[in-house]
Amino acid sequence: MTRQELIAQIRIKKSFLCVGLDPDMEKIPKHLLVTEDPVFEFNKQVIDSTKEYCVAYKPNTAFYEALGVKGWTSLEKTSLYLRTHCPNHFSIADAKRGDIGNTSSMYAKAFLENMDFDAITVAPYMGEDSVVPFLGHKNKWVILLALTSNKGAFDFQILKSGDKTLFTKVLQTSMAWGNAENMMYVVGATKTEMLSEIRKIVPNHFLLVPGVGAQGGSLAEVVKYGMIEDCGLLINASRSIIYASSGTDFAKKAREEAKRMRDEMAALLR
């Protein structure tokens, strides 16, 4: 998906919501456990009920890998379902991969070719040759970790080198590897006080923002400091939407929560 296509969807739906598809067998509704593929059934119903209100979906690979071959099968089915039933939604493999060049190429094959996701999240620690293999795919995106939403972000990401933090260096250095048409950055909603600084460095890139919802970040704050003319934001919510109810009404409740967030976004969208 191109940047212009993504922006068009945001304008049409008045939404910049990304729904995280993180199916945990201990949390998905009990009545689904008797189906052949509970994880895929759960995802399918969440997707069907929320797609009107969001512009992106983001399965996190950990939740699928924890289920072994069966989980990987569910992930492939989910990616195919997104491709066929939601061709106008931006799809993100939240995989946080990154390895030496020939190995990163293999990950790119897995997620951007075989499963045909629009984007993959990548960890920056191993530098340029670990990231570039993901950038050679037409209309595909790298979403590079910059400033994450968790407490551990303070261990290394804000270390100062000269007068610049590590995540600032990651932003500045990686901008030369791609551009605002094929790279985004992960910036946690729990760190909004740093968004103004980040926007000075990457005024035009989209930011994928986790941490609104279950992790406690504020949507209004993110918009205030992070929104640009082209919106430039994808706000992810996972648990607050997909686990809005643990009963047979989970899809309905997920839809209500997605709509609630969309309405909040519609009011904030400039």
Added chain:
Amino acid sequence: MTRQELIAQIRIKKSFLCVGLDPDMEKIPKHLLVTEDPVFEFNKQVIDSTKEYCVAYKPNTAFYEALGVKGWTSLEKTSLYLRTHCPNHFSIADAKRGDIGNTSSMYAKAFLENMDFDAITVAPYMGEDSVVPFLGHKNKWVILLALTSNKGAFDFQILKSGDKTLFTKVLQTSMAWGNAENMMYVVGATKTEMLSEIRKIVPNHFLLVPGVGAQGGSLAEVVKYGMIEDCGLLINASRSIIYASSGTDFAKKAREEAKRMRDEMAALLR
């Protein structure tokens, strides 16, 4: 596997060789492509022919994921084969994972519980709560990326914060999360000039050292600056062993190359 068990194996075999199981469908011998599971068949024959000369195996997950469900099946079969046929070999899932706490727990379940690997490689960028979930498993190990073997290591890992490089900070900070009985560090063989400095910080931890072989690092140099009383080194070679021949004699040639490296190691082991 415990540290003492690993050290005992190193002494018995006079080897600290780790064989990387990175099966690339374009490189594995053509005659295997007609078998039901070429990747597993390749791994099985490599393992059977080299196990006398190495103490560890390290499948890199990228090569399996690039093949989808079939690849993940081959990875599970490989992990089971290692568990049942090589119980005295240290097994490493080279996955380079790392995510927020509840997500890292899912990766730990996938690799340290379900597939029962002894260790998993983890990327440090997201800090403590992304690493600690891997450390709660008895006799299991985290192998944290410190200074990697690729060119991109110079982008961020050697940035100075005060008088310390980022990888030095990673070593120092992470030492508080675990200990030399459940953590190792990845240090590339292409950066031997920094090994003395690293040994001052982590005098007792095992180091997993990629980059000898196809990437050009020197075994003698690694030993000179990195070996400790308990050996403290696992030297990985992947391509130089598993692709020593692309013909029907690949297992024999892999064995010869593993033996050659073991003999070199035996002479260097103090």
